[in-house]
Amino acid sequence: MTQFENRYVVTVDDEEFDISLRKAGDGLQIDYKGKTYNVAVDKLGDKKVLLKIDAGSSEVDIFRNGRGLNVFLEGKEMVAKVEPYNLAELRKSAGSALKDVEDKVVKAPMPGLVLVVNVKRGDIVKKGMTLVIIEAMKMENMIKAAHDGKVKEVFVISGKAVDKNEKLLELE
Amino acid sequence: MTQFENRYVVTVDDEEFDISLRKAGDGLQIDYKGKTYNVAVDKLGDKKVLLKIDAGSSEVDIFRNGRGLNVFLEGKEMVAKVEPYNLAELRKSAGSALKDVEDKVVKAPMPGLVLVVNVKRGDIVKKGMTLVIIEAMKMENMIKAAHDGKVKEVFVISGKAVDKNEKLLELE
Amino acid sequence: MTKGNIRKILIANRGEIAIRIIRACHDAGIIAVAVYSEIDKTAYHVRLADEAYCVGPALARESYLNQRKIIEIAHDCGADAIHPGYGFLAENSEFARLCEKNEIIFIGPKSETIALLGDKLEARRVAIKAGLPVVPGTDYDIQDIKKVSSIAKDIGYPLLVKAAAGGGGKGMRIVQSEDGLVESVESAIREAGSAFGDGRVYFEKYLENPRHIEIQIFADSHGNAVYLGERECSIQRRHQKVIEESPSPIMTPELRKKMGMAAVNIAKESKYLGAGTVEFLVDGNCNFYFLEVNTRLQVEHPVTEMVTGIDLVREQIRVAEGKTLSFKQEDIQPRGHAIECRIYAEDPHQDFMPSTGIVAEYREPSGPGIRVDSGVVSGSEISIYYDPIMAKMIVWGRDREESMERTERALTEYRISGVHSTIGFACSIIRSGGFRKGEYSTGYVDHEFPDRNFECPLSDQARKAAFAAVIFDYMERQKIAIAPKRNSEKQSGWAQYYRNSAVNRLDKVR
């Protein structure tokens, strides 16, 4: 592997991409699934680039946000994490403990008013079950369980006003 | 005059405004030509504010540029200079030498190619006379004399490529 | 109420509909006055208006619903008229009455008409009197709980318990069989009582998967009343319309005339004034049933504007001035086809949960047939306080096919970043087989997309995001600045360029 050839695992939301990046002349090339792509980014503004992949181009809003990158393109908002391939392999063999922790905390997706809390500590919940109802913009929004589990802790009560990303409860 | 009452002369392009500004409660008030206005600015973005004058509001692009302020509102680009009233009076009584110097240097309003130079050193020019023709965007642009005068110096020749604001000639 | 030319209108609303009304005022040379809550102080409707006054804190009931304050502002600024838009005070008969008392023109029907048609049971009686087919049911409220079982048997199951003062699904219950009938009625009465302070409920037969088709009506103060064709509004999520079109794919000239005349009859019966909408349910056999009258401008009114060429808001103003309608029934010649997609700040993949934040970038599509009525611009804030509608995209085409093609294309051009939007959702509806064929009913979204698996307009975003991320990360680590935009004034390559071509060009000039 030369200095300019680098292999990465990129995680976009839940999907993983095994990507190699290298310099090629003035530009950059990507190898992905046995195909080679000529790629470039040109700045369009603050936090905004034009991504060119061969002859195609997409406007991308991209900026670093903690350990990840916020990426918005073609109407979709995504979170991407870039890891060197070797590191990613290491992490995987050590078990994917990290991800699970994040999944287990249920947060408020928006600021609003907690109308209903359907569960209490120790309850067994099933994927898709409504855990909490939050009112915002005159609508009731159901916060549902992303997977089966057991309620470890509940942080809110009915009638509480919550901010975005405030912890609602934690599953075991 | 209290600490919060300040009188200014504001020059916008060629027009002068005698304005007093003071704090009033949480907001600001302006006195101009015997009338009082409640005014406020709210930030809309980088270099952009919403100016409210009583019940009316205008989006204004505004930023400092050297000694002046660049102001863009309602389709018009202007340059404003703010001076304390007393200073402005002083300057005026000392004669308006400053302004004249600026007027006497004729600059290229855009980058382009000098096609024709109609005058040489020592020529007498009349207001409105075409001094230089510059080609840009496939069109010929006549640079005309802003007032009568005598050519002190010519800095360009036909065939020269010029940048924006490059000196073309100076009148006496 | 002063008649004659209106000189100044206060718009008691916000967002896209306030802007729509400001535009109509400006077209007519009328001064447009905005009101705004504290959180809306830099909103786009404030910037476009000629005058703007703060009407209170963010919470709607302290600002946009603050009747006395609005009347006070109208008085102080010398407004002749108030346009309520839709929502907020638009169907509030008390507010209309307050305007009348204060000699300010309320741009809408008379307060009595609003009160009459706002009561669903009363409206049902008016419809029956005007000879309209109504959904089988009771034309009285259920007073004796002992009789419900026999009344229900006469109508047949499934049936709907509805609140007379109803709206927004409150006090409404679907009952599938006699089991739980009494319980449902009792709970509906309780809910209606608590929500509206009016516990009257009645029965209607429940139609399964009907189409929701509405007729636009217009009436002036000289006894003229016309219909301006229909809008098909069956594409809904959370029981709210999201995509509307005109003409309806199932419409025939005969049916249009029948429904149109029915709607005009109700206008005449209720002494209607101004713009209104008569909503119908239509079953699989093209039988139509009166549902309700919306005594205001509808969100989806531009669909009608696109096919008729008539500016409905300006016409509202004319009628409010006491003028006769500027068109007769025979002048209304619909042309082509129009589709409206409502663009909400919602995440379709999370059950249409509202999305708040700053709209980082807002860029509209354009080109032939495209109109966008928006309440936001780049930098606008979407708060939790109000309806999450950001904009409406209305697309006209020579026929339904062209209108769908243009809609699909325009949606892929539309760019809203910073908050979630329903652009991708709208695109997957437009692309879906049932919509393309015009075969859909009010249950379409839930039925076709049970897993909410709305595809976004373009594919492969995750791979592209991965590519972008890997390049961004690499450049960041290598400290390679992403090439800044050229700036013609600062890093001028022009002079050099012209230098190169100077001799050549001068040859020609000389």
Next chain:
Amino acid sequence: MTKGNIRKILIANRGEIAIRIIRACHDAGIIAVAVYSEIDKTAYHVRLADEAYCVGPALARESYLNQRKIIEIAHDCGADAIHPGYGFLAENSEFARLCEKNEIIFIGPKSETIALLGDKLEARRVAIKAGLPVVPGTDYDIQDIKKVSSIAKDIGYPLLVKAAAGGGGKGMRIVQSEDGLVESVESAIREAGSAFGDGRVYFEKYLENPRHIEIQIFADSHGNAVYLGERECSIQRRHQKVIEESPSPIMTPELRKKMGMAAVNIAKESKYLGAGTVEFLVDGNCNFYFLEVNTRLQVEHPVTEMVTGIDLVREQIRVAEGKTLSFKQEDIQPRGHAIECRIYAEDPHQDFMPSTGIVAEYREPSGPGIRVDSGVVSGSEISIYYDPIMAKMIVWGRDREESMERTERALTEYRISGVHSTIGFACSIIRSGGFRKGEYSTGYVDHEFPDRNFECPLSDQARKAAFAAVIFDYMERQKIAIAPKRNSEKQSGWAQYYRNSAVNRLDKVR
């Protein structure tokens, strides 16, 4: 030339017209390929296209005029067809021939037709043959300088010396009397020879203050040819159109039919294919005279699209595929009135001098009847290399009055900062008395605004700027930060708000 469905089109152009064509491709499900010069690498047409290829350096003759390179890219990417837009290679018969040779469909007339009608003297002969009235003059080029005086006497003064290969005013002279006639002819011959490599000139009578009215024609490869009404293009500056409208204020159904049939005759005589425009001069007595044929899409084509409802670019593609026209003469029923304002990056107060730089903010007007075809977005760069057109705003109304009212309103909503624009200029034209009455000719702008004193859409800007400046300066000196925008996620007042109203709301839920 392969016929059948076109799958992929290369667009040999940039700016608003490239985007217009991309939209037509996408509506039709056709892959749109952009080409771009180095300086245009992030231009909006590149972003909207499905594929984009660099075609060379900024200078047009090394990029957008580089015929071989464009053909090469078309081959390499597998494009079936090339759309040239307007300008650049659109009326270059050599390029059309090169496409034909390379079996790529050129979306336009056949190369012979372009060559024939591109020669003004030949076009004049074709027009005479087709029975069209032409401006009195010679139908041959002036070969014997000794005869000019007697030829000129026959035609009468003032007269125009015109170059057969002409365009852009090169090789053209107005001659007021016999004085200087010979000199003018000789200099015109020299100039034409040097500009076009073809020194042929001819005479035409010079009409003073005519109207410039053009007819849109369309012809397919099956012998069908129709006209789509007229466009009035007399509002000009620097002899270039700036505002166009349809119908023309002076048009009558009879005159339209006469001019339309004349235009169709020329289409038939020249075996025309696709979209074209026949330009006429019309004098004060409604006599019309053939001027020339533009063998391409016009800048102002959307005016016709707005009143006819027909997408001219899609129709060009259909015709290029060998299909028959999708409409017959009797299907074309103009509706309402449309006005186009071209928005240039120019400073009207400095004799329309081009303005370069970055478009800091670009925000379009919207609402009923408004369409904007733009080549720029916020952040776009206006360079000195190309035509300074940024966008076209096209406005439809039920009648001329409504269309003017909406145009005026929309212009005041339009916001372009960072470069000068012709928005204010357009507004002052629309507001001017002659335009409002429809009484104007090609000399209107120079005649009405001899001092170029175009008022901006709104008054009092200098005073407002002074207020803004004094406040800005004060806050800067006092180090008072201008209140930043609220950000719902960071400085959340929501939680507090909901806290206040929590009890109240919960009462209802329970």
